[in-house]
Amino acid sequence: MKKINLHTTLDHFEGIEELPQNDQLLLRQALEARLRAYAPYSNFGVGCAILLEDGTVVEGNNQENAAYPSGLCAERVAIFAVGANHPGKIIKKLAITAGPLDGSFDKPVPPCGSCRQSIAEFENNQQQPIEILFMGTQGAVMRAGSISDLLPLIFDRDYL
Template sequence: MKKTQIITTVYEYDSVEELSKEDQLLVNQAKDAAHRSYAPYSKFNVGAALLLENGEIVQGNNQENSAYPSGLCAERVAVFYANAKYPDVPVKAIAITSRTNGNFLDTPVPPCGSCRQVLLETEDRYNQPIKVILCGENKIRIVDNIKQLLPLFFDKEMLNE
């Protein structure tokens, strides 16, 4: 038997004011998107904002449906829109925030497994890491790339084995 240790580095901040101006703008855009999400069933509003290499910011928010599997997460809405509108432009960063009962959560919520996989594919597609900013009201967590959140990932190389 061999033991392997996987280490994830997470940078934690207490306030959005500690972030760079670029990251603050992205967080504010994610919060704006969360206000416009369609979540009548869960009442859990998620907003995402992507910073593209060309300086564009693309927003996404969760879109629920009474047939639950038919909805889509904020992160995937943003990534798929960015890939459709700017197919040759890499994603530099994503900010994600969540609110419920009219208030943003104190602690950041990470993306679900499906969104992590889509973000990983986007990193691989452009061969460029995507900084992930998870924003809560009292804590912000940042990782340098999606592989920090999905260390034992499945990618296109496994399809070739």
């Protein structure tokens, strides 16, 4: 037996102000999308803004349902909207913000496992990395250069 070490590197910013202007704008759009989340059960709003290669921004937010498995995360709402309405367009960046709808949260919130897998499918299909920015509602921001930084052992079509 041998052990295999996996290593990833993320960029950490103390606040949104440290980011380039275009990244600040994308995160602000995700913050706005978060405010429109339908989260009456968890009161935890998540917003996502996706930047396409042509400059189009597609937003999404979490949509909960009384039958819990029937809801959908903000990242998948947005990325599936890209697939449905902008097929074949390259996704450059994805920004995520999250926190209680009635308060603030200063810890960066990464995408859940299901969202990571969905992002991986799009990244694999476009054969270009998708940069991912994530934060709470304020404070520190993390940046991953690719979904493989957050999901190093991606399950893709090569296994089928």
